[in-house]
Amino acid sequence: MINFEQKYAALLAQADAKTPAAVAGMRLCFEALALAAAIDRDCADRLAAHGLSEGRFVLLFLLAEAKGGLSPHELAERAGVTRGTITGLLDGLERAALARRFSHDVDRRKLTVQLTPKGRALARKLVAEHSQWIGAVFSGFTQSERALLSRLLTKAYLQTDTGARAGKP
Amino acid sequence: MINFEQKYAALLAQADAKTPAAVAGMRLCFEALALAAAIDRDCADRLAAHGLSEGRFVLLFLLAEAKGGLSPHELAERAGVTRGTITGLLDGLERAALARRFSHDVDRRKLTVQLTPKGRALARKLVAEHSQWIGAVFSGFTQSERALLSRLLTKAYLQTDTGARAGKP
DNA sequence: GCATTATAGTATGGCGCCATACAAAATACC
């Protein structure tokens, strides 16, 4: 059903010859990756139409809900990304006149980042649009299908090293 | 069960207030993304232990199964990546002495890339290891769970723009 | 046969991410 990228198809063919026991799991794995890649890509395409990347959208959204503004290091924490990455994303948002950095007058190391009116307007518009669309991918699912899929995804997630680590740190 | 990254949690909270109908779908979406991210990350970690990235591993693997060597543009096609990207990946593989470029003597535009003995040995080792491990993520699943998950993933995939496009181009 | 077009590989610059290292400023410690 899902057309795998050639690299995955090739890896599967190879595995089929050498490790047939693993093939069923590999197929599932690639299907999950294909779904995530499709979601990411759709996401990026939609944001690109507004001149935004995913990283910048996350900042826009985080800033929109924090009324007093946020510092770069708070943004890094909430976006799950390093402070260094934030610097670059903020540069982009400032270039696009969606946000501005203000220097903090009590602690002179700190900055406060706030959206411009333009940024606020865009955030309002996009957050709703985006949530709507993300939710729509699973709109054709029944309640029990959703519960089932969630259970299976979680079960697989906990099998990964990353998932197991996150489970009990 | 799955601990969402903060950015996703924040987006969910916001949506919960404004677009409650979309929340169930969003949750599922983020769960799928979390699983894929965990798989990717595990993958990257394992390859990094051998000084490889995912992109380089794909080339290693493609070269290992094509005995006569491949040209950069064939590699690009099979890896699902542009020729420009291949140039960089090959530079890395050559630096690590895993592959070499040979000039084609009939068509002087062309190159032929081949693995070194070191590259061949590493490929042999890693392909098996990797397939094994990827398959293991779903090893705790019964046959019917696998079929069910596959069906649900495919159903969601076809709802995405990317998936729908790939379905019938 | 020579001009046009297509193909192959690369260079360049952008994005988002990371790790590392740094300067400035604030805080902690004695």
Add this chain to the structure above:
DNA sequence: GGTATTTTGTATGGCGCCATACTATAATGC
């Protein structure tokens, strides 16, 4: 009060990816 440590933001350089533009070479058309 003055040194040591921590915190903050940024710079730098690497990775993998893309799009675009360029050079060399081949193939095609007339």
